[in-house]
Amino acid sequence: MIKNLILTLSPEQGSNISGLAGIVARTLNMPPLRVKHIEILKKSIDARKPNIKVILSVNAFIDEEPKVFEPFHSRYQKTLSSRKVVIIGSGPAGLFAALKCIELGAKPIVLERGKNVSDRKQDIAIINRPDTAGLVNIHSNYSFGEGGAGTFSDGKLYTRSTKRGNVNDILKILVEHGANPEIIYDSHPHIGSDKLPGIITNIRNTIINAGGEFHFNTFISDFIISNGKIKSAISTEGKEFEGDAFILATGHSATDIYELLISKNISLESKPFAMGVRAEHPQELIDSIQYKSRKRSPYLPTASYKLVTQVEGRGVFSFCMCPGGIIVPAASKPGEVIVNGMSNSKRNSPYANSGIVVTINPEELISYQQYGALAGLKFQQDLEIKCFDAAGKEQKAPAQRMTDFCIARQSATLGKTSFNPGVTSVALHEILPDFITLSLQKAFIDFGKKMKGYYTSEAMLLAPESRTSSPVRIPRHPEKLCHFQIENLYPSGEGAGYAGGIVSSAIDGENSAIAAVGSLG
Ligand SMILES: Cc1cc2nc3c(=O)[nH]c(=O)nc-3n(C[C@H](O)[C@H](O)[C@H](O)COP(=O)(O)OP(=O)(O)OC[C@H]3O[C@@H](n4cnc5c(N)ncnc54)[C@H](O)[C@@H]3O)c2cc1C
Missing domain, CATH: 3.30.70.2700 (Alpha-Beta Plaits)
Structure with a gap:
């Protein structure tokens, strides 16, 4: 029973x-x-x-023992047919697409512009040191390289997806590749940046052992298209990768792919997105607010929060909250600054950080309409460059105390932050576009009422939190999931505009693989 x-x-x-x-x-x-x-x-x-x-x-x-279920690994022993699915990008969408291809008996060929996860670690270390932070490798950084933006991410696995079956499958596959089994039942599952690289390596081994291929340092910069179909993907070294179907899972930082598609007359659309700042508080303060006690019990996790408000009809919300985490330099090329957050599995840093972002509709960016589908992307890039210039062009982040930001005063002194490359005091209220500044100012005051103690001069704001979601969508057929113009091109994951976060990108990758392999008969 x-x-x-x-x-x-x-x-x-x-x-x-x-x-x-x-x-x-x-x-x-x-x-x-x-x-x-x-x-x-x-x-x-x-x-x-x-x-x-x-x-x-x-x-x-x-009075009864549980049934022993077939492990997921046994799904990946299939003999692969000659049907080849080329997958561009090895982020969560690309990796889970590759696993699904194997399950369905097709051979995945994964092409990745960056390095394998262990070599990638060295480039991540370089951009975290104040003396070398400016040396951003354009193919190996927080966004690019094996495992994509998911590898050195925070590894929170919450998703708004209501399809629990799919979500549980993704979580189980992660557990079979080394994640803590607690993620299956925790209401706020989290892996941590220290554990993710090992899991990604195990997934790669599963794919290779089952007959799939991986090609690192392979930056796809062209396609050969004939009769409305992609014949092959071409790398910058001129290597040609032929396939029956092509899953494009390049993430939302791969702006060059959007430009390539436009140059090939493959249509794109702009879509709503969100931008703002990253707010950092002492973790002890967030613990004391959320647990209503001066000291957190050792049996409770570091506390998190979720905040949302409306300012004159515009949504402002907390995003990717990292308790016990650090703020990281997430630029994907030199000359821009971008902040994001992550934490290790123990979540034991003395800081709590979270993106606080404002929703943006591309139609309201009047002076960017000349860029068409890339309006939001250009707006995003301009702010990333402006922040880089304002902070002294060294990969330092422009920063301001929360209370100074709200009364529009540059901070005379800055508090401690976890951001390794360092911070410069900048009047963020002047650097950010007016509508973002005004929305954030009102939101912080409101958040201080909802969470007593949140609005404090101890909180530091770092900018810009600009890569929360894709400002671009690659349109695709709602059922066949292929592009409307190119019948064997399957835009997938966050960069295609159909997912946001690790789990939803992984689910979208699986769905793209089912559609792609299904189309091959
Ligand atoms: C610091 C940080 C923390 C985050 N924390 C969380 C979190 O806690 N929880 C969560 O759900 N999400 C988090 N995210 C977001 C999450 O990582 C992304 O939503 C997810 O990785 C998107 O998956 P994807 O496969 O669609 O794209 P990506 O992960 O972006 O992968 C795209 C891949 O394509 C490759 N690529 C790009 N262009 C080319 C090309 N031309 N040729 C070959 N390869 C190419 C890239 O190198 C990359 O590996 C975080 C992101 C960052 C940066």
């Missing part, structure tokens, strides 16, 4: 998995030996009152 139970526990009880069988036996008034196994379905924290509770939804196996 399987009994579904909701357990309301203290944080200490909730962190002791081995003690759960005893709690279930007491709850059901039966001898502990009858409880054979506990499967945790969901774990969440109720911190609305000072007496914080951990809520577990569990399946208790009474």
